[in-house]
Amino acid sequence: MEERVKQIKQQLSAHNYKLTPQREATVRVLLENEEDHLSAEDVYLLVKEKAPEIGLATVYRTLELLSDLTIIHKLNFGDGVTRYEFRAEGAExxxxxxxxxxxxxxxxxxxxxxxxxxxxxxxxxxxxxxxxxxxxxxxxxxxxxxxxxxxxxxxxxxx
Amino acid sequence: MEERVKQIKQQLSAHNYKLTPQREATVRVLLENEEDHLSAEDVYLLVKEKAPEIGLATVYRTLELLSDLTIIHKLNFGDGVTRYEFRAEGAExxxxxxxxxxxxxxxxxxxxxxxxxxxxxxxxxxxxxxxxxxxxxxxxxxxxxxxxxxxxxxxxxxx
DNA sequence: TTATCATATGAGATTTGATATCAATTGAAT
DNA sequence: ATTCAATTGATATCAAATCTCATATGATAA
The missing domain is CATH 3.30.1490.190 (Ferric-uptake regulator, C-terminal dimerisarion domain)
Incomplete structure (x- = not known):
């Protein structure tokens, strides 16, 4: 867990992004629920439990950022919401x-x-x-x- | 073309639905653009050309109805809009x-x-x-x- | 024909997911 | 400490889709 956070931190730095507390909280929620396919709203509610002051827009921005860096993957199961999952490591x-x-x-x-x-x-x-x-x-x-x-x-x- | 409309009319009647003028106009637009993957908005604009009085909600309702009867198929290409296409006849x-x-x-x-x-x-x-x-x-x-x-x-x- | 009644429609309000705006904050590098 | 770009949170905004409800339609029965 800790090393995965660290690894993601490095991926961010490599592109001149910082692992801010909000981003870290979001990443941790994603890691803790890796088996699920959370929607942005899901993530938002879960992050709010550990960092109540976070804004919804920040969650969206973080998910978009992680997606841009292909750390996570956007999914659409046809239920009207975008879901997110970690990219299988190394998998093409x-x-x-x-x-x-x-x-x-x-x-x-x-x-x-x-x-x-x-x-x-x-x-x-x-x-x-x-x-x-x-x-x-x-x-x-x-x-x-x-x-x-x-x-x-x-x-x-x-x- | 005419017989496909007729066939769809029968499929509707089989489920106690009528082929109203609005539904027929919508079906015809879908048939005339069978090679495309139209969004509801696309269909709406095209239907409006031949039946200007039609409402957007009716188009949505008609597409939903045709989809329920598996006459057409809802598609999602990840661009934020639902698209529609005819089901291949007989194809499972x-x-x-x-x-x-x-x-x-x-x-x-x-x-x-x-x-x-x-x-x-x-x-x-x-x-x-x-x-x-x-x-x-x-x-x-x-x-x-x-x-x-x-x-x-x-x-x-x-x- | 006229009355009845379920179905269908159109206009517009509403909901929902997602994005944009912008002032305030943070934090790293001087 | 000062500066300056990056980041954030609150909120406005946007677009797709759905809901509401009064009206219209059309089949059927009297």
Missing amino acids: HHHHHLICLNCGAVDEIIDDWLGPIEKRVEKEFDFQIIDHRLTFHGICHRCKDQVKDPGKLVGSKVT | HHHHHLICLNCGAVDEIIDDWLGPIEKRVEKEFDFQIIDHRLTFHGICHRCKDQVKDPGKLVGSKVT
């Missing part, structure tokens, strides 16, 4: 997500299985891939017993 | 998108290449897939000559 692409249409849980696939498909895209479409996003929508293992008609779940969801 | 899953980080163009991959990966997900994660979304972000063939440092393009973009 971020991982994939499994979104349960029944309970809303977001699980992750750590592996990147798209290698062969990317090669095909680059070749057939002359498209140089920088990043990708793969999301599966369906029923997670926790819900499979209580959902009888999955067809009902499809509909107006943004994907 | 919609196709994939190539988004150029330089010019913003959205191209499509008609094939569904995820079969083997989906099998693996269903098996390894006990996750029943209903739909998926796959998007590649990178440099399209039209831009590849004018972009020297693709690394610069990565950053705070929502993906």
